[in-house]
Amino acid sequence: MDFFNKLGQKISEGGRVLSDTTDKLLEIADNKLEINRIESEINEIKMFIGELVFKNYLGNNVPPALIQEKCEELERLFQEIARIRGRLDQMRGVTYCRRCGGQVKGGEGFCQNCGYRVN
Ligand SMILES: [Zn+2]
Numbered sequence: 001m002d003f004f005n006k007l008g009q010k011i012s013e014g015g016r017v018l019s020d021t022t023d024k025l026l027e028i029a030d031n032k033l034e035i036n037r038i039e040s041e042i043n044e045i046k047m048f049i050g051e052l053v054f055k056n057y058l059g060n061n062v063p064p065a066l067i068q069e070k071c072e073e074l075e076r077l078f079q080e081i082a083r084i085r086g087r088l089d090q091m092r093g094v095t096y097c098r099r100c101g102g103q104v105k106g107g108e109g110f111c112q113n114c115g116y117r118v119n
Helices: 002-057 064-092
Strands: none
Touching: 002 064
16 A cells, blocks of 8 residues: 555656756747847848938937837846846756856866866
């Protein structure tokens, strides 16, 4: 009886580990999708800013406040991407090399870019 109880416990623990991993992968995929969405928004805003600058060049007076506003929007979106990337790195256990800024993947202990030993 005890054996079956333990077996049941182990199976449910295994199930929990599996669903934790699945949740993590889903969260990583969600974050990547969010980054893609923000990146296409960034590209649209960049094109729009480009059009405004060109209109100015052609002699149409585009209010500088409008360009300023769009640039601030870009800055906010870049910050948002940096925040999501930071969260992704944390989930994957990625840190960055102190010598060159390259990626150091979790558990590897050395920089993939320059070979610097982190630990
Ligand atoms: Zn390095």
